[in-house]
Amino acid sequence: MTENANNGWKLLTLVGPDRAGIVAEVSRVLFGAGAALGEASMMRLGGVFTIMLMVRMPESVVDLKGLLESVRNEFKLRVHVDEVSAGLHRHVDPDVQITVHGADRAGIVSEVTGALALAGLNILNLRSDVAGSREKPIYIMTIEGVAQQGIEALEQAVSRLSPDMRVTLSPIDIVRG
């Protein structure tokens, strides 16, 4: 897929009650209007459907939100469109992976990401969940990123984190062949 000079990618965010068929219907409408889809990430967060996707419309379509009006109504979605300078072929390879788990409490993300950012971590992917039972909720987070000041700096930062969390840091060594 080639990109035109002024890029043209929009970032579309949809949020709403989860049910089967949302992605199929949204992509059907977009494809029907001549849109191209780029990278996308869909997730259920707290039981709610969420998706963010790169969309590039043909010049004939100026109103992406308007195009999605019927889908929005049918699925009770919130629709948000950002004009951003997104583009394809911009993947960055992560070189470190961090997993965090412990009894859920307020402040875990702030403490962990704060310490890691100071030690040079650029986060590329982050996924976190609260799981376990209602009485004993546990917090689980996986992060992939680039250790801009080396992995040792991150290891030192991790060693100073509160002891109630288990934090595992492992290098990602890509086999490219």
Added chain:
Amino acid sequence: MAVRDIVLYPDDRLKTVCDPVETFDAELRDFVRDLLETCETGPGAVGIAAPQVGLLKRVCIVDATKARRPVPNHGRRVLVNPEITAWEGFAVGREGCLSIPDYTGNVIRAEKIRLKAFDLEGKPLEFEMEGYEARIAQHELDHLDGVLFLDRLVSRSADLFRRKVR
């Protein structure tokens, strides 16, 4: 000597089961010289297989000396008609491919393998490989069977289990 063009996905040559090498001659040696040079110039490459430059023969290079951090290895190895004869354990790890730019993904591979092959003169070789080097070998041998790491992708959440399973 020449750097050859990399065959990029999608291409039927990357889906083809390659033929064994029958004769260990000057033509093979010339080809391997090119393959080595192509591997050297591939960004971040730690291995390459013949079909990635369009030759559908069972030849590949495994070079764990190029790992970013030092790992146990058997040096830069040219493997002709390689064959894995034993597998042990498994681990999730990240792979990319010269034929598939701008993408990496998680793949489950055996942690240790025993591998038989021939060198450029037709002399039999046998190695026990582990970890990173074993992963390279499995990635390259897959190429000789027309299999790409894309065919073996596992979910990113499998990251949680990338440590060795004991």
